[in-house]
Amino acid sequence: MGNGETGLYYLVSGLSAELEHFINTGKRPEKDVGTDKEYHVFPQEQEAQMIKRWTELGMTVAYRRQQVELACRITIVYMKVKNPRTDLSISMIPWFVAAGRPYPIFAYVYAIGHYQRAEKKSLEEAAAAVRKLFGISGFHKSTVSRSLNAKDGFIDDSRHSQPLEPEALKEPGFLYGNPAAPYQPYESVIEQVSELLTACPSIEALKRDFGEKLKHLPEPIRRAGGISYALGGVPDKQFEIIVRSEPGNRKPGDHRKRPPRTRNKGLKPVQRPLKFVDYPQREENRKAFIAICRQAALDAAIRHHQFLI
Numbered sequence: 001m002g003n004g005e006t007g008l009y010y011l012v013s014g015l016s017a018e019l020e021h022f023i024n025t026g027k028r029p030e031k032d033v034g035t036d037k038e039y040h041v042f043p044q045e046q047e048a049q050m051i052k053r054w055t056e057l058g059m060t061v062a063y064r065r066q067q068v069e070l071a072c073r074i075t076i077v078y079m080k081v082k083n084p085r086t087d088l089s090i091s092m093i094p095w096f097v098a099a100g101r102p103y104p105i106f107a108y109v110y111a112i113g114h115y116q117r118a119e120k121k122s123l124e125e126a127a128a129a130v131r132k133l134f135g136i137s138g139f140h141k142s143t144v145s146r147s148l149n150a151k152d153g154f155i156d157d158s159r160h161s162q163p164l165e166p167e168a169l170k171e172p173g174f175l176y177g178n179p180a181a182p183y184q185p186y187e188s189v190i191e192q193v194s195e196l197l198t199a200c201p202s203i204e205a206l207k208r209d210f211g212e213k214l215k216h217l218p219e220p221i222r223r224a225g226g227i228s229y230a231l232g233g234v235p236d237k238q239f240e241i242i243v244r245s246e247p248g249n250r251k252p253g254d255h256r257k258r259p260p261r262t263r264n265k266g267l268k269p270v271q272r273p274l275k276f277v278d279y280p281q282r283e284e285n286r287k288a289f290i291a292i293c294r295q296a297a298l299d300a301a302i303r304h305h306q307f308l309i
Helices: 017-025 044-055 105-117 123-134 139-159 186-199 203-215 279-304
Strands: 007-010 038-042 060-069 073-082 089-094
Touching: 007 073, 007 123, 007 186, 017 038, 017 139, 017 203, 017 279, 038 060, 038 139, 044 186, 060 089, 089 123, 105 139, 105 279, 123 279
Parallel strands: 007 089, 038 073
Antiparallel strands: 060 073, 073 089
């Protein structure tokens, strides 16, 4: 369900080759570097078949666009199918997109998880970790702060009673490479979207229906640890990319006694640059976390009819 919108979202887990490349590398395919090419969610042939069928059923189909940024910025083109008789619509967006947000969903979730798991709570360090891991130069601590507020809304709205369960975490070897999900057969997408748009009288009816179901779910998990509990299935090592040096670390064999340094109280302390784990370790963490979030985002949508944040 959208946040305050008069429509629904269909999360697509199996994407076009170009979008999978963007998610896996943070960049456009080499053939498109330096261009402003737009990327569709479904392959062109599938998309044409879907539009043809929905038009025959009396639905209208329009294209919507949203920019998303990693190491570069791209424009994603997705279909919005509408039943003109009920005004209900369904937008088919990639699993990593949250409407109106400039960054992929896994960037926000990583920032939240890093902040919550860190011994030293620092919005700036959480933002720096996201910038380093995903190459998002514009990700700042203010974004982390807003994300932390957003996760409280998710916990309350969904009445979340158990951790998100990325099923793939249980599969042997998952963290060391997981193939991309296959395309959803477009016939099943056509059938599911058509059935919902035809059978449902309005968005208000859906809200009433799901609202009644949510009333019977357990209390929110805020008392059980909030978002830390919700992301409890994610291993700690996924968030360990900042290297901490021991305080007062000296070179081996240096046992000289030094007098205390005189400090100028008028000078601000120098902020030392953060150190991160090496590139191979970051790449392993990045790819594993993206795969984890793919499963968690779908899990949140299926169980709670909500975006992950």
